[in-house]
Amino acid sequence: MTIMWSEVKRGKKSLLILSFSLAAMLALCIALYPLIEMQMSMFEDMMGQMGSLGEMMEAESLMYATYIGYYGAECESLLGMGGMIYAAYLGASAVSKEIKMKSSEFLFSHPVSKTRILTEKILSSSLRIVILNVIIAIIALSVSAVMGEDFSVADFLLIHLALLIMQLEVLCLTFCVSSFFKSSGAGIGIAIGFGLYFLDVISALVEQVEFLKYITPFGYTHSMTIVADGGLDLVLIGLGILYGALALAASFILFKKRDLV
Amino acid sequence: MSVLKATGLTKYYGKFRGIENVNLTLNEGERLGFIGQNGAGKSTFIRTALGYLSPNSGSVEIFGKNIYENREEILADVGYMSSECLFYKGMKVKEVISFSAKLRKKDCSKEAKNLCDRLELDTSKKVEQLSLGNRKKLGIVCAIQHNPKLYFFDEPTSGLDPVMQKTFFDILEEKSRQGAAILLSSHILGEIGRFCTGAAVIRDGNIIAYDTIENFSKAGYKIIKLFNVDDIQKVCSINGVFNPYVEGQNLYVSFRGDIKAFMSGISQVGFNDILISDTDFEEAVMQYYYAKEAQQR
Numbered sequence: 277m278t279i280m281w282s283e284v285k286r287g288k289k290s291l292l293i294l295s296f297s298l299a300a301m302l303a304l305c306i307a308l309y310p311l312i313e314m315q316m317s318m319f320e321d322m323m324g325q326m327g328s329l330g331e332m333m334e335a336e337s338l339m340y341a342t343y344i345g346y347y348g349a350e351c352e353s354l355l356g357m358g359g360m361i362y363a364a365y366l367g368a369s370a371v372s373k374e375i376k377m378k379s380s381e382f383l384f385s386h387p388v389s390k391t392r393i394l395t396e397k398i399l400s401s402s403l404r405i406v407i408l409n410v411i412i413a414i415i416a417l418s419v420s421a422v423m424g425e426d427f428s429v430a431d432f433l434l435i436h437l438a439l440l441i442m443q444l445e446v447l448c449l450t451f452c453v454s455s456f457f458k459s460s461g462a463g464i465g466i467a468i469g470f471g472l473y474f475l476d477v478i479s480a481l482v483e484q485v486e487f488l489k490y491i492t493p494f495g496y497t498h499s500m501t502i503v504a505d506g507g508l509d510l511v512l513i514g515l516g517i518l519y520g521a522l523a524l525a526a527s528f529i530l531f532k533k534r535d536l537v
Numbered sequence: 538m539s540v541l542k543a544t545g546l547t548k549y550y551g552k553f554r555g556i557e558n559v560n561l562t563l564n565e566g567e568r569l570g571f572i573g574q575n576g577a578g579k580s581t582f583i584r585t586a587l588g589y590l591s592p593n594s595g596s597v598e599i600f601g602k603n604i605y606e607n608r609e610e611i612l613a614d615v616g617y618m619s620s621e622c623l624f625y626k627g628m629k630v631k632e633v634i635s636f637s638a639k640l641r642k643k644d645c646s647k648e649a650k651n652l653c654d655r656l657e658l659d660t661s662k663k664v665e666q667l668s669l670g671n672r673k674k675l676g677i678v679c680a681i682q683h684n685p686k687l688y689f690f691d692e693p694t695s696g697l698d699p700v701m702q703k704t705f706f707d708i709l710e711e712k713s714r715q716g717a718a719i720l721l722s723s724h725i726l727g728e729i730g731r732f733c734t735g736a737a738v739i740r741d742g743n744i745i746a747y748d749t750i751e752n753f754s755k756a757g758y759k760i761i762k763l764f765n766v767d768d769i770q771k772v773c774s775i776n777g778v779f780n781p782y783v784e785g786q787n788l789y790v791s792f793r794g795d796i797k798a799f800m801s802g803i804s805q806v807g808f809n810d811i812l813i814s815d816t817d818f819e820e821a822v823m824q825y826y827y828a829k830e831a832q833q834r
Contacts (some may be wrong), residue, residue, distance in 0.1 A: 278636065378623040379623050379625050381584075381621070382619065385614040385619070386637065387609040387641060430780075
C-alpha cells in the first residue's frame, strides 16, 4: 500500500483544510438553529391564520421546523456540494495529474502493475473521502450535542451515509474519465459532478424527466426523503453502486490498454 | 549474454512516427551510447523498451523475457532515469528515495546514503526546491540504489556540473565492472566516446549506424584541408570525397577510400599546403548529423 499511503500523506493538508472549513460552516449553521427555530415558529403562526394556502406552505416548510430537517438541508448544500467537488477533483486528477506533472515516468519505472497502481489510487481517494466525511460528521454531531438539540442519531447517520455513497460514486465516475482521456484535468471531473447535480434538479422540477433520478447519484441524497422514509432508497443506492462498479471496471480495462506516458 | 534485445521495434503516435524497425542488442557489461538529434526517437525507444508504450510491431526481450508480458518482474532489475526527472511535489528528497525503495520492496538505505554522499545530494530538501542538477542527482540515486542489472539513462548529465558528471561516470564504471549493462542516451558525444563501448545513431526513428566506439573512430575516412586550391571542382570530383566545405580558396573535405588514389587525384591540382587527420568518434558521428542537414537542403 506504498502508493496509497504516499498519496494520502501528500493530500493531507488540503484534506484537513477542506474538512475543517466545511465542518466550521456546518457548525455555524447548527449554532444558528435556535434563531431559525424561533423564526419558523412565527412563520407557522402566520400560516395558521392563512387557511388552506397556509396549510400547503406550512407542509413545505415543515422540514425546517425540525432540527434534523434543517440540518439535513444544510448538510446537503455544504457537504453535498463540497464533497462532490472534492470527489470529482480526486477522481478526475488521479491518473491525469500524474501524466501532466510527468511524475508518471518515475512511478512507472518501478516494478508495480497497472492494476496495483489503479487500485491504490482509488483506495487513496476513497480513504480521503471517508476521512472528510467522518471528520465533518463527528464535529457536527458534537456541536449538535453541545447545543442540546433533540434529533434521531440514526437519521443523522443515514443522511451522512447517503452523502458519502454519492461522493464515492462521483469518484468512480470521474476516475473512469481520468483513465480514458489522457489530458483530462480536474475541470472535466467537476463539470461532470455539477452535470449530475443539474440532472437531479431538473428531475425534481419536471415530471416528464423524473426518471433522471435513476441516473444521478444526488437522487438518493435528499434528506427530507431519508428522514420521512426513515431509511435510504435502496433501489437508487443499488443503481449508484452498480454505476460506480461499472465505471471502475471500465477504468481498469481502459487503463490496461493505454500507454503510460 | 544478451540483456536487452529489441527486434523490429516500431512505434507510431497516431500518424506520427516515433521509431521504425529498430533492432538493438545490449549484452552484459556493455555500455551503449544512444545518439540522435532532438525528436529522433531516443526517448520513444527507451519508453517502448521499458513497456511504457506499446509498440505497433516488434518485440523487446529483457533478461530473455518479453517486457510486455513480464513487466513487473523485469523492472525489479532495471534502473531508469528519465530526461526530465520530475517527482512528486511536496515530498522531501529522502521521502522520494525511500518511496522508490519501498516500491521495489528492498532495503536500499545503505546504497542510497553512499550515493547521496558521493553526489552531494541534500536529502532534507523538498523536491520543488531542487535545481535541475539536483533533480538529476535524485533521479540517479533512485535508478541506481537497488543495484539493477540493466540501466537506462536518458540525458543524465544535463544540469550536472563537471565534478558531478565525473562522479556519475565513476559510479557507472563501477556498476559496469560488476556486470551491469548500460544504455546511455545523450547529446554529449564526448561523454559517449569516453564512457561507452558501443554506440547507436538514431535518425528519423531509424537506427542508421550501430557499432563499437573503436570502429566509429576508425570509420575509414579522413578530414582533409587543402589551402589555396586552384581547382576546387576537380578535388570534389575525386572518388571518395564527400562533405566539401569551401572557405575562400581553402577547401575542407571528408574522404573515405584509398588515400593513394586521392593523392594521385590531387597531384594534378595546384595548392599551397595539405593537412590530413583521422576522424575521432565525435567527428564520425557528426557526419551523420551533417548528412541529414545536407539531405534537408
